[in-house]
Amino acid sequence: MLELKNIQTRYGKIQALKGISMHADPGEIICLIGANGAGKSTVLMTICGITPASRGDIFFKGKNVTHMAPEKIVSLGISQVPEGRRIFPYLTVMENLDMGTFLRKDTKQIKKDLDYVFHLFPILAQRRHQPGGTLSGGEQQMLAISRAIMSRPELLLLDEPSLGLAPMITRQIFDIIRKINQENRTTIVLAAQNANLALKLADRGYVMETGTITLTDTGKHLLANEAVKTAYLGI
Amino acid sequence: MNMPVLNEIKKSLIAAIWFMFLTFPIMVIKVNTITRTIDWRWKNMMYTGIGAFFLSAVWRYMLRRKEKNQNALEKEGLSIVQKILQVKTFSIPATVLLLIFAIVFPHLFSMHQTNIMISALIYVMLGLGLNIVVGLAGLLDLGYVAFFAVGAYAYALLNLHFGLGFWTVLPVGGFLGAVFGILLGYPVLRLRGDYLAIVTLGFGEIIRIILENWNEFSFGPAGIANIPKPELFGLDLSLSAKTIYLYYIIVLLVIFTVFVINRLTDSRIGRAWIALKDDEIACQAMGIDKAKTKLRAFALGATWAGMGGVVFAAKTAFINPASFTIWESVIILCTVVAGGMGSIVGVICGALLLILLPEYLRDFGQFRMITFGAVLVLMMVFRPGGMIENVRRTYQFKTGETNDIHS
Numbered sequence: 001m002l003e004l005k006n007i008q009t010r011y012g013k014i015q016a017l018k019g020i021s022m023h024a025d026p027g028e029i030i031c032l033i034g035a036n037g038a039g040k041s042t043v044l045m046t047i048c049g050i051t052p053a054s055r056g057d058i059f060f061k062g063k064n065v066t067h068m069a070p071e072k073i074v075s076l077g078i079s080q081v082p083e084g085r086r087i088f089p090y091l092t093v094m095e096n097l098d099m100g101t102f103l104r105k106d107t108k109q110i111k112k113d114l115d116y117v118f119h120l121f122p123i124l125a126q127r128r129h130q131p132g133g134t135l136s137g138g139e140q141q142m143l144a145i146s147r148a149i150m151s152r153p154e155l156l157l158l159d160e161p162s163l164g165l166a167p168m169i170t171r172q173i174f175d176i177i178r179k180i181n182q183e184n185r186t187t188i189v190l191a192a193q194n195a196n197l198a199l200k201l202a203d204r205g206y207v208m209e210t211g212t213i214t215l216t217d218t219g220k221h222l223l224a225n226e227a228v229k230t231a232y233l234g235i
Numbered sequence: 236m237n238m239p240v241l242n243e244i245k246k247s248l249i250a251a252i253w254f255m256f257l258t259f260p261i262m263v264i265k266v267n268t269i270t271r272t273i274d275w276r277w278k279n280m281m282y283t284g285i286g287a288f289f290l291s292a293v294w295r296y297m298l299r300r301k302e303k304n305q306n307a308l309e310k311e312g313l314s315i316v317q318k319i320l321q322v323k324t325f326s327i328p329a330t331v332l333l334l335i336f337a338i339v340f341p342h343l344f345s346m347h348q349t350n351i352m353i354s355a356l357i358y359v360m361l362g363l364g365l366n367i368v369v370g371l372a373g374l375l376d377l378g379y380v381a382f383f384a385v386g387a388y389a390y391a392l393l394n395l396h397f398g399l400g401f402w403t404v405l406p407v408g409g410f411l412g413a414v415f416g417i418l419l420g421y422p423v424l425r426l427r428g429d430y431l432a433i434v435t436l437g438f439g440e441i442i443r444i445i446l447e448n449w450n451e452f453s454f455g456p457a458g459i460a461n462i463p464k465p466e467l468f469g470l471d472l473s474l475s476a477k478t479i480y481l482y483y484i485i486v487l488l489v490i491f492t493v494f495v496i497n498r499l500t501d502s503r504i505g506r507a508w509i510a511l512k513d514d515e516i517a518c519q520a521m522g523i524d525k526a527k528t529k530l531r532a533f534a535l536g537a538t539w540a541g542m543g544g545v546v547f548a549a550k551t552a553f554i555n556p557a558s559f560t561i562w563e564s565v566i567i568l569c570t571v572v573a574g575g576m577g578s579i580v581g582v583i584c585g586a587l588l589l590i591l592l593p594e595y596l597r598d599f600g601q602f603r604m605i606t607f608g609a610v611l612v613l614m615m616v617f618r619p620g621g622m623i624e625n626v627r628r629t630y631q632f633k634t635g636e637t638n639d640i641h642s
Binding site: 102148 | 506
């Protein structure tokens with residue numbers, strides 16, 4: 001489904017990723033954990049072409065997408081929920097969702113997807129005519145996820161979906177992420193600092209440290225790993 | 236008297252004393268060089284003090300009132316004007332009345348007034364065009380007049396060399412405007428905010444300087460004269476009839492502009508502009524082509540300027556580079572900002588007010604610009620969103636079924 005081969009990404013002189021290799025199979029939930037500045041967000045940004053890789057190759061469904069423009073990559077079926085939600089504050093909930101379908105023209109299916117999204121997050125249906133900026137943090141995160149799945153992605157990239165949310169809302173969001181994965185067979189790559197919840201959800205996990213991957217295993221094994229426990233789980 | 240009022244009076248008093256102190260050297264001391272004496276004009280000091288006190292008091296009172304109004308606004312959601320605009324039973328008759336007024340206008344008033352109205356309406360068109368770039372897409376363009384110049388010179392030169400008529404050149408002018416919009420837009424795609432403003436400013440000046448110096452092409456500062464007014468099926472019209480005809484053309488063009496821009500704001504591309512203004516990275520993650528969207532804004536905005544330029548050349552019958560200085564760009568930008576960014580009605584009101592007011596304040600001559608400036612400063616303090624703020628959608632709160640999720 002997705003394969004990264006020795007990816008290097010730089011922000012000017014600073015090298016953020018120093019050779020990342022990872023892969024995701026169809027229907028998998030992959031989790032990236034690591035401290036601040038480890039490069040989790042950069043991996044996601046590089047996959048969807050917003051900060052293109054300087055070296056290495058990214059393959060999506062067998063196609064090399066390393067140097068494609070972001071809109072091209074989205075049209076292939078990759079969608080991202082950026083860090084910090086980044087919903088459009090002046091557009092209403094409906095218009096935000098409509099932006100998610102920017103590249104689609106199948107009006108009928110869009111309507112069905114809209115119903116699906118409102119079924120996942122009923123609160124958004126209530127708030128559909130409200131500007132995005134007036135939603136609470138949790139609702140904004142729900143909107144960001146909904147907006148991303150409105151483009152019918154085969155691969156969904158989630159960057160810190162629990163950032164700044166109450167534990168109860170976080171759990172709710174993680175439940176829905178699993179639901180999306182199970183109901184649509186959407187492959188999910190998740191970057192998270194909340195390693196505990198994320199690893200429980202994930203099939204496999206990658207541990208990142210200053211631009212490299214230091215450890216990879218199944219979610220269960222990583223949860224039990226002593227090093228991970230002390231470094232990221234605080235146990 | 237209650238405490239806040241006393242407090243405000245105290246503050247105004249301090250302001251007055253401070254002002255008297257500041258202006259002391261220029262207002263009070265007058266050196267008489269002939270008799271070598273100093274006149275102490277204490278009366279002036281008194282006037283300054285009293286003036287400063289009252290102005291400061293009024294200023295404070297207005298600020299207070301604004302705060303109160305804002306609280307009231309937050310409760311109600313919308314201002315009165317915005318509500319009126321949304322009530323159909325009012326807005327439709329108002330539009331009809333306005334249309335009738337626009338139609339009979341040249342028959343009611345003199346040709347001079349009609350001419351003033353034509354230039355005001357040209358600015359309405361320019362304001363609406365710039366509104367796409369600045370108000371919707373959020374790209375600060377200080378060289379907008381360049382596209383206006385492109386349109387005007389397109390008509391003048393095509394007519395001079397090839398004898399093309401107004402109606403042929405009108406779409407050509409719009410098209411050339413769009414082409415130049417893309418020409419400017421392409422290199423500045425990566426710029427935002429201040430940097431973008433500087434580059435567009437430079438672009439506007441480049442066009443003007445080229446027109447001024449390339450004598451073989453544009454006839455330099457001497458300009459081009461005898462540009463014909465639009466023809467009507469080959470009829471031989473008198474000058475006044477021609478003016479009225481041109482007036483109707485620009486009225487129709489403005490209506491056309493309003494229609495197109497209204498459709499654009501409600502379209503996906505319009506929303507993409509607003510989204511791009513808010514957050515570029517989120518837009519890219521949604522698959523919105525940043526470059527294409529911005530270029531579209533530049534091109535569509537410049538199209539109206541190009542057409543406006545053609546009408547302008549037809550109206551004045553003579554153009555030279557002096558008509559396309561940076562000052563024009565600033566005025567157009569002011570109409571957008573003062574009218575209300577992104578709001579169509581606001582921009583129309585802003586353009587009419589900012590163009591017509593100075594026209595009728597000509598008697599005040601030297602104070603024209605200072606009043607103009609003062610109005611803009613006051614505007615920014617008391618109505619920062621413009622005269623008629625842009626409201627995109629009504630909020631529809633349904634009470635009773637809101638089970639908020641707190642986070």
